[in-house]
Amino acid sequence: MMDWSILIEKSILVVILFLISLAVAAYSTYAERKIAAFLQDRIGPDRAGPWGLLQPIADGTKMFMKEEIIPNASDKLLFILGPCIFMTTALMTSALIPWGKSMNIGGHEISLQVANLNIGILYIFAIVSIGVYGIMIGGWASNNKFALLGAIRASSQMISYELAMGMAIIAILLTSNSLDIRTIVDQQVGFKWNIFYQPLGFLIFIICAFAECNRTPFDLPETETELVGGYHTEYSSMKLGLYLFAEYTNMFISSAVISCLYFGGYHFPGIDSLHLSQNVAALVSVAVLFSKVFFFILFFMWVRWTLPRFRYDQLMRLGWQILLPLAIVNVLITGAWLTYFK
Amino acid sequence: MQSLTNRSVVVRKKEMSFMEKLYLPAILGGMVITIKHLFKKKVTNKYPEVKRIFAPVYRGVHVLKLDEQGRENCTACGLCAVACPAEAITMIAAERKSGEENLYREEKYAATYEINMLRCIFCGLCEEACPKDAIYLTDRLIESKYQRKSFIYGKDLLVEKVDERIDVSKRKRNYKMA
Numbered sequence: 001m002m003d004w005s006i007l008i009e010k011s012i013l014v015v016i017l018f019l020i021s022l023a024v025a026a027y028s029t030y031a032e033r034k035i036a037a038f039l040q041d042r043i044g045p046d047r048a049g050p051w052g053l054l055q056p057i058a059d060g061t062k063m064f065m066k067e068e069i070i071p072n073a074s075d076k077l078l079f080i081l082g083p084c085i086f087m088t089t090a091l092m093t094s095a096l097i098p099w100g101k102s103m104n105i106g107g108h109e110i111s112l113q114v115a116n117l118n119i120g121i122l123y124i125f126a127i128v129s130i131g132v133y134g135i136m137i138g139g140w141a142s143n144n145k146f147a148l149l150g151a152i153r154a155s156s157q158m159i160s161y162e163l164a165m166g167m168a169i170i171a172i173l174l175t176s177n178s179l180d181i182r183t184i185v186d187q188q189v190g191f192k193w194n195i196f197y198q199p200l201g202f203l204i205f206i207i208c209a210f211a212e213c214n215r216t217p218f219d220l221p222e223t224e225t226e227l228v229g230g231y232h233t234e235y236s237s238m239k240l241g242l243y244l245f246a247e248y249t250n251m252f253i254s255s256a257v258i259s260c261l262y263f264g265g266y267h268f269p270g271i272d273s274l275h276l277s278q279n280v281a282a283l284v285s286v287a288v289l290f291s292k293v294f295f296f297i298l299f300f301m302w303v304r305w306t307l308p309r310f311r312y313d314q315l316m317r318l319g320w321q322i323l324l325p326l327a328i329v330n331v332l333i334t335g336a337w338l339t340y341f342k
Numbered sequence: 343m344q345s346l347t348n349r350s351v352v353v354r355k356k357e358m359s360f361m362e363k364l365y366l367p368a369i370l371g372g373m374v375i376t377i378k379h380l381f382k383k384k385v386t387n388k389y390p391e392v393k394r395i396f397a398p399v400y401r402g403v404h405v406l407k408l409d410e411q412g413r414e415n416c417t418a419c420g421l422c423a424v425a426c427p428a429e430a431i432t433m434i435a436a437e438r439k440s441g442e443e444n445l446y447r448e449e450k451y452a453a454t455y456e457i458n459m460l461r462c463i464f465c466g467l468c469e470e471a472c473p474k475d476a477i478y479l480t481d482r483l484i485e486s487k488y489q490r491k492s493f494i495y496g497k498d499l500l501v502e503k504v505d506e507r508i509d510v511s512k513r514k515r516n517y518k519m520a
Contacts, residue, residue, distance in 0.1 A: 039376045043386040203366075306376045307369065 005108070013114050017094050024297075025248035026056035032248075032301050039305045063241035071234050075141040082138025083235065083242035089131040090249040096120045097256045098182040100266045100286035104278045112282060113182060120181035121169060124257060125162070128212065131250070132158045135221065138243070139231035150230030153312065154221035157211055160319040161218075165208035167327030168201040171334040172261055185265030195262045200330045202262045204323050209254045211319070214247060216304040220312055255296035256289070263292050398512040401464040401479040404457055404500055405508045409447055412504040415476035418452035425471035430461035448474075455500060459484050459493040469513065478510040 030045065030052065037044030045052035070079055095114040103110045117123055132155050139151020172194055176184045188194055195202045211218040222230030229235075232243045259265055266285035276284060310318070361367060387394050396402075407415050418435035436453035438446045445451075468477050487493060502508045 038380045038384075041379055041382055041385050043384050043388070046388075302373060302376065303369075306372045 009108075009110055010114055013112070014095070017099075017114060018091060021091055021094050021249050021252060022245075024252045025245050026060065028248040028251060028297060029059060029244070030055050031297070032304075035298065035301045036305050039302075060241070063238050066237040068237040068239070069234075071143060073143040074234065075143070078137050078141035079234075080239070082134050082141060083239045083246070084134075085137065086131055086134025087242045087246040087249070089127050089134060090246040090253065093124050093127045093253045094256070096123050096181055097253070097260060098185055098265060099289060101278075101282040103282040112286065116180065116182055119179045121173070121179050121184075121261075124181075124253075125166065125169075128250075129158075129162060131246075134243075134246070135231050138235065142231075142234035144234050146227045146229070147231050147233045150221045150223075150227045150233070153227075154214060154231055157214075157218060157220060157315060157319075160316060161208040161211035161323070164204055164319060164323035164327045165212065167324065167331055168198075168204040168208065169261070171198055171201045171327075171330050174331070174334050174338055181260055181265075185260050185267065188264035189267050191264075191269040193262065193264045198262065198330070198334070200326065201334075204327050204330065205262065206258060207318075207323060209258060210300070210303065211315075213250050213254055213300070215251065215300055217307040217309045218315060219304075219309055220315060223309065251297060251300055252293065255293045255300065258296050259289060259292035265289055265292075396481040400481050401466050403459070403480055403482040403484055403495070404462075404468070405478050405480050405482075405510065406455065406497065406501040407476055407478060407510065408502055408504060408507075411444070413443075413445060413447040414451055414501065415447055415474045416452050416455065417448045417450045417474055417476075418455070419450075419473065421471040421473060422468035422477055425467040426462075427465060427467060428461045428463045430458045430463075431468060432456050452497070455497050457495050457500065459495055460490065478508075478513050480508055480510060480513075482508075 033055070034044040034052075036042075045055040048054040048058045070076060096117060098111075098113040098116075100112040102112060135154040135158075136151050139147040139149075139154070142148070172184065173179060175194070175197060176187050178184060178187075184194075210216075214221050221227075222232065224230075227233070232240055235243060266289040268285075268288045274281075274284075409415055418433050420433065420435075423429075423431040423433060433452045433455045435450055438449050438451055464479065466479050469479055484493070
């Protein structure tokens, strides 16, 4: 009987998470266009619904209605598989994020986290790495030189920056002694946020997160000026939609990971002194986490409409010659500090 | 070499300092600049609802004017067609019959009068050439159409309606000043 209730509880959580991820991704496209417009002294989309709020729905409808083109010379199976892998992996990572404190409904403890693995961060990294295959396969299967160039750029960029990202995480793992994200979050209760202990690590991590999400200034896989559309040049209709959508989902998830690892996740200073009942406290903690996540999504966009993109050799030099040594130094400093001062 | 003005600056490719090589201060400065624009006044006009006021010298679609009694001013003299550098204007003249005095001001009138809006360069020379106060450029825009032939405007589109007069006083004022 107990097993069934857990299955139902987790299924409901999964469905809610799925819907939230998709909704956030959809409205990220709207927010991106609005922010781009505001930062350029324009208004942005304002025709569909009040303030253009129905724009994502209109865009989605457009994507579905478009003609589906699969190039003749492409590998049909891989061509379809590419966006599927990219979207699936983008959605899978949200399962490990602790979205809030646990709730209590009818004496039944409900953890607002789909799965609590003790290797949480490793799982997220593994899944994000698989996401590269979505881009790689799609670019290769298109049988188009621009798509292939975009895919090569994407894969080499993501692999390069994953190293520095992993190194930045190791410093966090050293201080927290755990790979479990909920443990890491709970250690930052109050105002003991990791950013204050790991400022360099945070800087490296967020730069790498930009590169992992293919966001400006690292959006070389889809440089319109050089590569037409990059790895999704040959894609049309909802398959293109899936690629674009998954990128925004990735941005959402990486914002959540940044919030959890460096900004105390669902904790907020003074949240315990309010003496809220357990369920209300849980909902407040979810709201706190989401406000942090939305801040980082906006930050991603803010940076996008400020910086121009790197040249490819600059990107590689930054990744291998600057970020990776810096991350290693950060690990060494953290290790030395833990050894001699703790 | 002696410089002609004191405004020239010698460009030199100096080594960047450590702070400049970090790029982060420059990036933060850029982000401050962009966030300032978030609060600036937006320059967008919401077009169909709010229309921008054109300058008095704006030259848009032509109008063939009627006089106070609603008679056509144009006498089909052809001076506008001669003046037109793009050869966009054609017309066929006809003689006014008795009983048509309320339609045409003088004995001769344009039976057809066509301007090819795809040829027209909106220079306004037709309006300068016209001795009869008949043709003026207005602040109206050409509508988008699917076929090329629909851009050849005949008298049905060019002649103003008796009950919907088109104000060209701004254009007239320009000429007086010139």
